[in-house]
Amino acid sequence: MLALAVLQSVALFGLQGYLVQVELDLAPGLPAFDIVGLPDTAVREARERVRAALRNTGFEFPARRITANLAPADLRKEGPSYDLALAVGILAAMKQVPLESAQRFVYLGELSLEGRVRGVWGVLPSVAAARRQGQSAFIVPLVNAREAALVEGAEVYPVTDLGEVVALLRGEKELVPYRVDREALFAEATDDGGPDWAEVKGQFYAKRSLEIAAAGGHNVLLLGSPGTGKTMLARRVPGILPPLSLEEALEVTEIYSLAGLLPAQVSLITARPFRAPHHTASTAALVGGGRYPRPGEVSLAHHGVLFLDEFPEFTKESLEALRQPLEDGMVTVARAQAVLRFPARFMLLAAANPCPCGFLLEEGKCSCTARQIQRYRARLSGPLMDRLDIFVEVPRVPLEDLIGDGREAECSARVRERVHRARLCQQERFRDSGIFCNAAMSSSQVRRFCSLTREARHLLGMAFRRLQLSARGYDRILRVARTIADLEGSEELHSAHVAEALQYREEKGV
Numbered sequence: 001m002l003a004l005a006v007l008q009s010v011a012l013f014g015l016q017g018y019l020v021q022v023e024l025d026l027a028p029g030l031p032a033f034d035i036v037g038l039p040d041t042a043v044r045e046a047r048e049r050v051r052a053a054l055r056n057t058g059f060e061f062p063a064r065r066i067t068a069n070l071a072p073a074d075l076r077k078e079g080p081s082y083d084l085a086l087a088v089g090i091l092a093a094m095k096q097v098p099l100e101s102a103q104r105f106v107y108l109g110e111l112s113l114e115g116r117v118r119g120v121w122g123v124l125p126s127v128a129a130a131r132r133q134g135q136s137a138f139i140v141p142l143v144n145a146r147e148a149a150l151v152e153g154a155e156v157y158p159v160t161d162l163g164e165v166v167a168l169l170r171g172e173k174e175l176v177p178y179r180v181d182r183e184a185l186f187a188e189a190t191d192d193g194g195p196d197w198a199e200v201k202g203q204f205y206a207k208r209s210l211e212i213a214a215a216g217g218h219n220v221l222l223l224g225s226p227g228t229g230k231t232m233l234a235r236r237v238p239g240i241l242p243p244l245s246l247e248e249a250l251e252v253t254e255i256y257s258l259a260g261l262l263p264a265q266v267s268l269i270t271a272r273p274f275r276a277p278h279h280t281a282s283t284a285a286l287v288g289g290g291r292y293p294r295p296g297e298v299s300l301a302h303h304g305v306l307f308l309d310e311f312p313e314f315t316k317e318s319l320e321a322l323r324q325p326l327e328d329g330m331v332t333v334a335r336a337q338a339v340l341r342f343p344a345r346f347m348l349l350a351a352a353n354p355c356p357c358g359f360l361l362e363e364g365k366c367s368c369t370a371r372q373i374q375r376y377r378a379r380l381s382g383p384l385m386d387r388l389d390i391f392v393e394v395p396r397v398p399l400e401d402l403i404g405d406g407r408e409a410e411c412s413a414r415v416r417e418r419v420h421r422a423r424l425c426q427q428e429r430f431r432d433s434g435i436f437c438n439a440a441m442s443s444s445q446v447r448r449f450c451s452l453t454r455e456a457r458h459l460l461g462m463a464f465r466r467l468q469l470s471a472r473g474y475d476r477i478l479r480v481a482r483t484i485a486d487l488e489g490s491e492e493l494h495s496a497h498v499a500e501a502l503q504y505r506e507e508k509g510v
Contacts, residue, residue, distance in 0.1 A: 007021075007024075009082050010081070011075055015340075019135070020072075021070070025068075034066070035047060036067065036068070038077055040077065054087060087111060101170070146178070195236050200236065202398065213390050214237060219350075221351075223353075224353070272304040275305070281314070283317050287318075298344040304346060330343060389504070422486040453492055463502050480505070481497040
C-alpha cells in the first residue's frame with residue numbers, strides 16, 4: 001500500500017516565485033528522514049522541527065524511512081517556509097488527514113518545536129506568484145495573513161498552530177478566509193510625512209532645486225561644507241513627494257516582504273521609502289546580490305529616495321554599480337541558475353563635501369593640496385556624474401536666516417501640493433507609456449514633449465557648445481526644464497525654464 005502525499009509550496013528566486021511540489025514518501029526500513037531537491041541548511045534542519053512539532057502536538061511521528069522531495073530538483077530551496085507543507089505531507093501520507101483536502105492548499109510557514117506556526121519572509125510575492133500560476137487557496141501563518149490577503153483572488157486561511165491546520169483539513173473547524181479590502185486599507189493609511197520643510201532655515205536656492213527634483217523625480221547632488229544642512233534637507237524630501245499609488249505601494253511591499261523587512265503589524269507600505277546606507281556598505285548591499293540574491297538598498301528605495309551621504313567615500317565599485325539602475329530603473333543580477341531583476345526606480349540624493357577637509361567653498365579655511373582635491377574628485381567618474389540631473393551648492397546659513405525675520409516658513413504640505421500637481425500633469429502626459437515622471441523620459445519622448453521656443457532653443461545651443469555637454473547631458477537639461485515648466489503650468493519650454501535648468505547643471509566644485 002502506497003504511503004505517498006504530494007502537496008504544494010512556493011520557492012522564491014528574487015521576486016520570481018515557482019510552485020514547488022513537496023513529495024512525501026513513507027517506506028519500510030530503518031527510521032530516517034531525508035530531504036532532497038537542492039535544500040539549503042534551513043530546509044534540511046526542518047527534519048528536527050517537523051519531528052518535534054508533530055510529537056508535541058499529539059501526533060505520531062512514523063518510525064519509517066521518510067523521503068521528502070522538493071521538485072523541481074534543480075531549483076534552490078531556502079528558508080523555513082516548507083516546514084508546514086512537510087508536516088502536513090507526513091500526516092496525509094499516514095492517513096491522519098484526508099489527502100484530497102490537504103491538496104487543495106498551498107502551504108507557507110515555519111514550525112516551532114511545540115507546533116506553533118511562525119511567520120516567514122516573502123509571503124506576499126510567494127502568494128502573488130502562486131496566484132498567477134492558477135492557485136487560489138493558501139494556508140499561511142496568522143502574522144502573514146493580511147500581507148497574503150493583499151493578492152487579489154487569493155483565499156487565505158491563517159493558522160496559529162499545527163493542530164488548527166489538522167482541524168481545518170479534517171473539517172472539524174471551519175476557518176473563514178481572511179479578507180482585506182485593499183482600497184480601504186490603502187485609504188486608511190496615514191503618512192505624517194516625516195520632518196517638516198518649514199524647519200529648514202534659509203537655503204532657499206537648495207529648497208527650490210529639491211522641489212524641482214521631487215516634481216520630476218530627478219537625481220541630485222548636494223555639495224557643501226560640513227554642517228550646512230545637506231542631510232537635514234535630504235531627510236525632508238520624502239515629505240514633499242506625492243503619495244504612493246496603490247500599485248506602487250504593492251510593489252514596494254513585495255520588495256520589503258522578500259527582504260524580510262516588512263515591519264510588524266504592517267501589511268501594506270504606503271509611505272515613500274527613504275534609505276540612507278552608510279558609505280561602508282558593500283556593493284551587494286547597495287545594489288543587490290549575494291550568494292542567494294536579495295534586493296539591495298536601491299531596490300528598497302524603489303518609488304522613494306536613496307540618500308547617499310559622503311558620496312565620494314563609497315567604493316568606486318559600488319558607485320559604478322549605480323549606473324545601470326539610474327539609467328534603467330532595474331538591477332540585473334546574473335547567476336549560473338538564472339538572471340534576476342529587481343525593480344529600482346528611485347530618486348537619488350547624494351551629498352558630498354567639496355574637498356577632503358570639506359571647507360573648499362569657504363575662503364581661507366581649506367587645508368587641502370591641489371593633488372588631494374583632484375584625487376578626491378576623481379572618485380566620481382564622468383559617466384556617473386552624467387546621470388545626475390541637478391547640482392546644488394549648499395552654503396552655510398547666515399545668522400539672520402537662523403534668527404528669522406518673523407515670516408512663517410513654507411511647510412511640507414504646501415510644497416507637496418505643487419509637486420503633486422506637477423506629477424499629475426506628467427501622469428497624464430505619459431499615460432499608458434509605463435513611466436510616471438519626467439526623469440524617466442526616453443530620448444524620443446524628450447523630443448516629443450519638450451517643445452522649445454526659438455529663444456530657448458538658441459540659449460540651449462549656446463550652452464551645449466560652451467559646457468561641452470554630452471547627448472545624455474543635453475537630454476537631462478531638457479527633462480529638468482520640462483519639470484520647471486510643469487510646476488508653472490506651462491506647456492512650452494521658455495528661455496527662463498532652460499536658463500534655470502542650466503543653472504542646476506553647472507557642476508561646481510566636483
